[in-house]
Amino acid sequence: MTILRAEGVHALKRVRAVARHIVSEHMMSIFQHVLCIILLIICIVFVNWVVNSTNQDQSHWTPVEWYGLRSCVILYILRSIPYLSVPFAVTNILGFVTMNLWPTAPKFQVSKTKIPFLCFRVVTRGIFPDLVKSNVNRNIEVCYKAGLDNFKFEVVTDNPINLHKSALIRELVVPESYVTNNNSLFKARALQYCLQSEINILSDDDWLVHLDEETILTKGSVIGLANFASQDLGSIGQGVITYANEEVVNWWTTLLDSVRVSVDFGMMRFCFKILNCPAFGFKGSYIIVKVSVEKKIGFDFGPRGSIAEDVVFALAAWKLGYKFNFVEGEMWEKSPFSLVDYIKQRKRWFVGHMYTLLSSEIPLKCKLWLIPTDLGWLLLFGNILNFPASFVFPIPMPIALNVIAASMGGLVIFLFIFGSIKSISIRKYGLFRKVLFILWSVLCIPLAACLDASASLYGVITRDSGGFHIVEKEVHTPPSYQKTNDSII
Numbered sequence: 001m002t003i004l005r006a007e008g009v010h011a012l013k014r015v016r017a018v019a020r021h022i023v024s025e026h027m028m029s030i031f032q033h034v035l036c037i038i039l040l041i042i043c044i045v046f047v048n049w050v051v052n053s054t055n056q057d058q059s060h061w062t063p064v065e066w067y068g069l070r071s072c073v074i075l076y077i078l079r080s081i082p083y084l085s086v087p088f089a090v091t092n093i094l095g096f097v098t099m100n101l102w103p104t105a106p107k108f109q110v111s112k113t114k115i116p117f118l119c120f121r122v123v124t125r126g127i128f129p130d131l132v133k134s135n136v137n138r139n140i141e142v143c144y145k146a147g148l149d150n151f152k153f154e155v156v157t158d159n160p161i162n163l164h165k166s167a168l169i170r171e172l173v174v175p176e177s178y179v180t181n182n183n184s185l186f187k188a189r190a191l192q193y194c195l196q197s198e199i200n201i202l203s204d205d206d207w208l209v210h211l212d213e214e215t216i217l218t219k220g221s222v223i224g225l226a227n228f229a230s231q232d233l234g235s236i237g238q239g240v241i242t243y244a245n246e247e248v249v250n251w252w253t254t255l256l257d258s259v260r261v262s263v264d265f266g267m268m269r270f271c272f273k274i275l276n277c278p279a280f281g282f283k284g285s286y287i288i289v290k291v292s293v294e295k296k297i298g299f300d301f302g303p304r305g306s307i308a309e310d311v312v313f314a315l316a317a318w319k320l321g322y323k324f325n326f327v328e329g330e331m332w333e334k335s336p337f338s339l340v341d342y343i344k345q346r347k348r349w350f351v352g353h354m355y356t357l358l359s360s361e362i363p364l365k366c367k368l369w370l371i372p373t374d375l376g377w378l379l380l381f382g383n384i385l386n387f388p389a390s391f392v393f394p395i396p397m398p399i400a401l402n403v404i405a406a407s408m409g410g411l412v413i414f415l416f417i418f419g420s421i422k423s424i425s426i427r428k429y430g431l432f433r434k435v436l437f438i439l440w441s442v443l444c445i446p447l448a449a450c451l452d453a454s455a456s457l458y459g460v461i462t463r464d465s466g467g468f469h470i471v472e473k474e475v476h477t478p479p480s481y482q483k484t485n486d487s488i489i
Contacts, residue, residue, distance in 0.1 A: 025104050032102035036418060040096060043417070044410035051406040063395045075395050081383045082405050084376035087369055088267060088280060089408045092415070095270030101418070106223045106328040108147065110230040117206040118151040118225060119291075123190045124213040126159030132213050133163060139217045140168055146222035156190045172199065182302040187284070188309035191299040204292035212285040212333065216246065220329030225288050227328065234325030236317055237288045238272060240264040244423040245332040253335040253342045255441040256448045258419030259412075265422070266415075273326040279369040281353070282314035286331045293322055305359065308352020315356065315366045339451065346455035350377060351463050378460070380453035384446075416441040416448075 063072045120139065124132055136153050143151055155163060156172045163171045174193045184192055194200060202208070207229040211217075221239060228237045241264065243257045271279045287310070297316050305312045318324070336342040353374045357367055376383065420441040424434050 029102045029104050033100045036101045040414045043414040044407045047410035048406040075393055078382050078386050078389055081379050084372040088373050089411050091270050092266035095266035099269055101265055105220050108223055109227045114230055115150055115226045116229045118209055119154055119202055120209045120211055121154045122211050122213055123156045123187050126157035126161055129161040132161055142217045143222055146219040148222050156194055180300045182300045184300045185303050185306040188299040188301055188306040195295055195298055202291045206291045208289050208291055208294055210287040214334050215285050216332040221331045224327045224329030228288055234323040235290050235293045237325050237327040239286050239327035240330040241286055241333050242330050242423045243333055243335045249337045255444045257335040258423050258441050259415045261419040261422050262415040269326050272324045276323045277318050278314040278324055282310045284310040304355040307355055311356050315362045318366045319363055343451055343455045346452055347459040350456045350459040377456050384449050416445055
């Protein structure tokens with residue numbers, strides 16, 4: 001009896017310790033979130049203060065008399081470009097304010113026996129075989145450690161990789177002769193091949209998780225995917241990707257990508273979790289979708305729809321009324337290894353978005369939010385010119401519009417700072433180096449604007465080149481990879 005009482009006391013102490021840890025973790029999460037919101041407010045107030053302190057009183061003169069009508073119209077058009085980003089800015093701020101920016105690690109919400117079958121599908125050209133083999137094995141190990149046992153990895157490739165034979169791994173080589181009904185190309189062609197009845201081995205109730213060849217799973221993302229599939233949160237989901245957890249090849253591009261981490265936590269999470277739609281687009285990896293949904297939509301979008309097949313797929317799903325939601329837990333990827341690859345990657349995204357907006361297959365209501373954002377991207381060079389023009393050629397603007405423009409400037413600074421905070425581990429790099437990286441990311445803002453503007457201009461000029469640039473993904477690039485080749489054909 002005494003032994004039983006002692007065991008009961010010890011068990012009660014363990015329960016209390018676990019409860020205290022959960023409460024402490026939750027309180028720390030809330031505290032960090034509040035600090036980030038304060039940082040957001042500081043960034044917005046700071047930029048407004050700088051703008052207001054440098055603006056001169058312009059109420060006593062008219063710009064038409066000073067510059068002439070034509071120049072005045074041009075200046076006001078330039079000043080109007082930033083306001084194309086208002087929807088993007090508002091949804092980011094709403095996402096930051098309404099949802100915890102430092103969520104606790106996800107935990108299984110259902111019994112593991114009720115988790116549906118998950119198929120992790122990796123599409124590759126097959127030019128980085130060692131990378132694919134290493135990451136598939138590593139991701140399988142992560143799944144096991146997370147407690148998942150009802151899964152499989154499918155690697156779809158143009159060139160044989162000769163993966164290790166296993167019940168958990170299936171390698172599919174897309175035949176050179178394979179042609180879709182609409183002549184889709186690139187990744188869309190490979191994904192459509194997997195949906196052929198003689199190739200597909202998945203049931204309609206199974207779930208597909210799309211990964212890039214360099215994507216690394218984490219325990220949190222595996223649990224998040226399992227919860228998403230088990231709880232019927234939606235038909236399609238997506239989560240956060242960070243870029244500084246693995247070996248960093250190029251710090252410039254990695255810090256430039258920090259803004260994408262912030263957008264995942266802000267705009268994307270708000271659109272997926274609150275609006276349940278891909279209002280501003282979709283990423284090409286970290287996608288979970290029910291097999292029946294993917295079979296219904298497919299990827300046979302034709303040559304132009306193959307440039308950004310992920311965005312076209314998402315908007316087509318939205319058109320059909322499928323519900324989107326957010327997946328807890330993050331995955332890891334690498335940023336482009338060079339600034340040239342960075343520009344070519346963004347160029348492909350821009351061209352893909354442009355063709356998507358021009359597509360008659362996607363209704364206006366499903367691309368309405370993309371129009372101002374992509375138009376702002378197209379006119380980004382004009383937006384860059386706004387900064388010097390506002391000092392050299394000042395014009396009177398309503399106070400409310402000045403506050404909105406300055407607030408969006410403050411938001412941009414916060415996006416880079418917060419993205420760096422979330423991406424860079426203090427355990428790995430130490431506090432001092434982390435602070436330096438955060439400051440460096442702020443200094444990267446002008447570079448990011450110039451590179452993205454160059455990418456959109458490059459995209460307009462070369463929009464009919466038919467290219468699908470694949471960035472370097474292995475630290476040691478195989479000789480077979482021709483970096484100058486801008487096409488998968």
